[in-house]
Amino acid sequence: MIRRALILYALFFGLVLIVGWTMGAPFTARLLVETAAYALIALGLNIQWGYGGLFNFGILGLVMLGGFAVTAMAMPVSTAFWGSDGPWLIGRAIIAAGIGALLIIGAGRLDRIGFSRGWKRTFQVLAWIVAYIGFRTQIDPAVESIESSVRWIGGLGLPSWVGWIFGGVLAAGVAWLIGKVTLGLRSDYLAIATIGIAEIIRALIKNMEWLTRGTLTVSPVPWPVPLPQAYQADGISVTDSFVYARAGYLILVVAVLVAALLLVQRAYAGPWGRMMRAIRDNYIAAGAMGKDVRARQLQLFVLGSALIGIGGAMLTSFTQIYDPSGYQTIDHTFLIWVMVIVGGAGNNFGAVFGGMLIYLVWVMSEPVSQWLFTRLSDWFVSLGWAPIPEIASRALQMRVFVLGLVIVLALRYAPRGLIPEVTGRTRLDEKPTTKTESPDPA
Amino acid sequence: MNEAIFFLNNAVVPGLVIGSIYALGAVGITLIYGILRFAHFAHGDLMTMGGFVSYLLAIGLAGIGVSTTFPVAYLILPVAIAITAVAALAIDRMFYAPLRARGVKPVTLLVASIGVTMMIQGLIRLFFGTGTYNFFEATPKVIHQIRLPIEGVTRPISFTQPQVVMVLVTVAVVIALHFFLTRSRFGKAMRAVSDNADLAQVSGINLRMVVRITWIIAGGLACLAGTMLALDVTLKPDLAFNIILPIFAAAIVGGVGQVYGAIAGGYLIGFAESLSVFNWAVLLRPFRDQLPDWLPTNLAIVPTEYKLTVAFVILVITLLVRPTGIFRGASL
Known part of the structure; x- marks a missing residue:
């Protein structure tokens, strides 16, 4: 298995060299940075799905939260906002939300002081309604006032890497909430519920212009390492400056990826990892052995989401622009799933490899299909037919098809992935156990 | 009265229309x-595909010189289905x-269907x-307006012809489906398999046949819904991908596996969407003199x-x- 992994990784770097040779060094440097960030996100999903069998289809929302965290931390402080009465209005809305939350929690505890179930339900619903109306009465004027005067509240002016950490923390916090609510659901319901929650997060980030600037986009997000412009100021040529700056960024991302990979791998090989796999493979038996199944699953969900959030933060600060309308379910949820399935769910090196390989395929299928279409079009013309119109925009759509094909083929012919999970380490000489399916908690 | 008609036009009609699609x-x-x-x-992309099949057929028919006073899409719908x-x-x-x-x-099948989604x-x-794309390039969309013969009513009740057709077709399909499931051999077989697949198989029900019929019905309904939606708004590649989640919500709210539940869930979600974005302050307008000032204009x-x-x-x-x-579908 180790030899197979090494060969595959070597093949991947061979591919990268070919790409570097055809597309140039700056492009390859960008590709590698994004590849490493996606590999970190895939590692996060592998913790949730590979270790725990949890169906997180809400990756999009977590990645967006990571990106928002960077803008909130790293963008310059808006003195206009802090000088206006905006902070006081927002503070009042937060107080209203807090009182509402207390009401809801209080209504949920009414049975302890002798109210019947029916009354408790009634008061719970009433508490939700009162809390919602109370919050709306405070937040609506605040939003109107901020959006009409200072547009948005700005950032905190902290370094970019603080934003990365905050991205992980924010995603983990939201994942804790999501997990608390949904982890009791059966697998396919969990998938649909998490997709729905991701859509809610997207709608919120897109429309809360006072907080996120919404579709007006935030840029330029600062880098934690010197920008190409800094190198150019030192008299280095434009092409080289991009390579140097992106290489600096790459070192940082790869350092985070390697650290995460090593830590996760150590945890996986230890008693904690064995417990997680026991819960995944048979949660009833694990529960009977005294493991707190729900709490452990929540732990995995939060941990994986933190990595996804950090990955999302890295992507946003790298592209320097935060555009909520640039996030699509296909690019940010399904793509990650393909990475983990193709790479090998349950194997960290497999997930990271899948992340790198699939991102390469995803990016390169556009120029490759453009090249193919141009050839095809020329051939059509030579046959006397009309050329293919709008080749550029059509080629872009090909990668969606390619990705779909990859999923279906992988499920059919390599359901355990390219670098599968190692099961039954004591019997390495025998054929792998007849486990054909990725496990499922239900 | 004008306010009530405004409510009808802007909340009830859209709710009914989108509810039919969801159902x-x-x-x-x-x-x-x-x-x-x-x-x-x-399933959402099956709907989009159905819409595009109808569109291609409609263009083809128009291309060979067929012209009708109504959108040609109604004519080719059976073929497209x-x-x-x-x-x-x-x-x-x-x-x-x-x-x-x-x-x-x-x-795993769910993940495979995501792959199929992306391929389509x-x-x-x-x-x-x-x-x-628009179905109404050749013939304009007919808009029906009903004026109520009541004093002081200036607004007409208005809806488009595709909307009427859509609601009628949905009702017809629901009735047909009801009789198919309760009266016909295949329908009964489907219900048996849905209840207990193993038991149905040992009683001699041909499982492959049931699976085939399921796909035929599901595909046909998807084409119908996709075409109807495209007639109501416009046809675009991400048409149904955007509504697949509300549709899942409808199926789950109604109780997964329950046909009547799905219909109820579809209308429930459709009306919930249209009623929750409706500005209820409009209905209070006749009483505006008695209302306090602090009430916001958008409710x-x-x-x-x-x-x-x-x-x-x-x-x-x-x-x-x-x-x-609602209907006690497949349990957790």
Whole structure:
């Protein structure tokens, strides 16, 4: 298995060299940075799905939260906002939300002081309604006032890497909430519920212009390492400056990826990892052995989401622009799933490899299909037919098809992935156990 | 009275229309879930595909010189339904049947259906680009207006012809489906398989036949819903991908595997969406003199830009409070 992994990784770097040779060094440097960030996100999903069998289809929302965290931390402080009465209005809305939350929690505890179930339900619903109306009465004027005067509240002016950490923390916090609510659901319901929650997060980030600037986009997000412009100021040529700056960024991302990979791998090989796999493979038996199944699953969900959030933060600060309308379910949820399935769910090196390989395929299928279409079009013309119109925009759509094909083929012919999970380490000489399916908690 | 008509035009009619679409989609999803036990994510793209099949046929008919006073899409709908049903069968044969034969978990089929989603989307965008298409290039969309003969009423009740057709077709389909499931041999077989597949098989029910009929019905309904939606708004490649989640919400709210539940869920979600973004302050306008000043001018329950989240919120609440749905569908 180790030899197979090494060969595959070597093949991947061979591919990268070919790409570097055809597309140039700056492009390859960008590709590698994004590849490493996606590999970190895939590692996060592998913790949730590979270790725990949890169906997180809400990756999009977590990645967006990571990106928002960077803008909130790293963008310059808006003195206009802090000088206006905006902070006081927002503070009042937060107080209203807090009182509402207390009401809801209080209504949920009414049975302890002798109210019947029916009354408790009634008061719970009433508490939700009162809390919602109370919050709306405070937040609506605040939003109107901020959006009409200072547009948005700005950032905190902290370094970019603080934003990365905050991205992980924010995603983990939201994942804790999501997990608390949904982890009791059966697998396919969990998938649909998490997709729905991701859509809610997207709608919120897109429309809360006072907080996120919404579709007006935030840029330029600062880098934690010197920008190409800094190198150019030192008299280095434009092409080289991009390579140097992106290489600096790459070192940082790869350092985070390697650290995460090593830590996760150590945890996986230890008693904690064995417990997680026991819960995944048979949660009833694990529960009977005294493991707190729900709490452990929540732990995995939060941990994986933190990595996804950090990955999302890295992507946003790298592209320097935060555009909520640039996030699509296909690019940010399904793509990650393909990475983990193709790479090998349950194997960290497999997930990271899948992340790198699939991102390469995803990016390169556009120029490759453009090249193919141009050839095809020329051939059509030579046959006397009309050329293919709008080749550029059509080629872009090909990668969606390619990705779909990859999923279906992988499920059919390599359901355990390219670098599968190692099961039954004591019997390495025998054929792998007849486990054909990725496990499922239900 | 004008306010009531405004309410009718801007909340009831849209709710009824989008509810019909959701209901038609959710019936397909719930049937597939009942028979094959997996959440068919590619259903939305089956709908889009149906819309595009209808569009191609309509263009083809117009190309050979057929001209009608009504949108030509109504004429070719049966053919388009047949083509989409065959496509659904082919998709099952190529992508789901091999996985089923290996006895995979339902969730693997869900992931496979995501792959199918992306393939259909990629192909549609490859051939049609990302632009929008309109069925009403040759014939204009007919708008019906009913003026009430009451003093002081200035607004007419208005709706378009496709909307009427859509609601009528949905009602007809629901009745037909009811008789099919309760009276016909195949319908009874489908219900038996949905209740207990093993027991149905030992009683001599041909499981492969039931699966085929399920795909034919689901594909046909998807084409119908997709075409109807395209007639109501416009046809675009991400037409149904955007409504697949509300449709899932409808199926789950109604109780997965329950056909009547799916219909009820579809209308519930449709009305919930249109009523929650409706500005209720309009209804209070006749009493505006008695109302206090602090009342805001916009009393919509959620701002319009969050319309899409309504379905998800209902979905999440249903999953938490009553996971079997209204009609006690497949339990957790």
